[in-house]
Amino acid sequence: MEKIKKKKLTMWPAIVHAKCPKCRVGDIYTKPIYSLIGQKIHDHCPHCGLTYEREPGYFYAAMYVSYAFIVAELVTLAVATSILTGSDNPWLYIIILLGVVGLLAPFNLRYSKVILLHWLTPGLHYHPELNKPLHD
Numbered sequence: 001m002e003k004i005k006k007k008k009l010t011m012w013p014a015i016v017h018a019k020c021p022k023c024r025v026g027d028i029y030t031k032p033i034y035s036l037i038g039q040k041i042h043d044h045c046p047h048c049g050l051t052y053e054r055e056p057g058y059f060y061a062a063m064y065v066s067y068a069f070i071v072a073e074l075v076t077l078a079v080a081t082s083i084l085t086g087s088d089n090p091w092l093y094i095i096i097l098l099g100v101v102g103l104l105a106p107f108n109l110r111y112s113k114v115i116l117l118h119w120l121t122p123g124l125h126y127h128p129e130l131n132k133p134l135h136d
């Protein structure tokens with residue numbers, strides 16, 4: 001019991017580890033972030049039973065979060081490339097930006113949905129009473 005108490009997650013670790021926004025115990029995804037099989041979301045939280053897809057097409061809203069991620073990444077990369085290389089060659093920028101955004105695509109996909117669930121879903125809040133083991 002003492003060991004489990006230490007595992008209670010605060011908001012940021014729950015987001016980083018893609019845990020359920022209601023209980024912060026159950027995993028949102030079935031596989032790790034860079035799994036070759038793909039990223040699949042559990043239908044329900046394995047711990048508290050929360051339905052992750054709140055309504056049909058709910059995760060389309062994650063596109064807006066993903067768009068914000070990609071814009072932030074592209075601007076940061078373009079500025080960093082300009083400062084570090086000082087190059088005016090557009091192909092250098094295209095290769096670097098597309099390569100890095102391609103590598104970050106699984107990150108963007110995963111965390112856009114996690115942030116949608118944790119921060120942008122009205123009426124979905126953390127319930128600390130659910131953050132305990134099932135056999136209690």
Ligand SMILES: [Zn+2]
Pocket residue numbers: 020021022023024025026045046047048049050
């Ligand atoms: Zn849960």
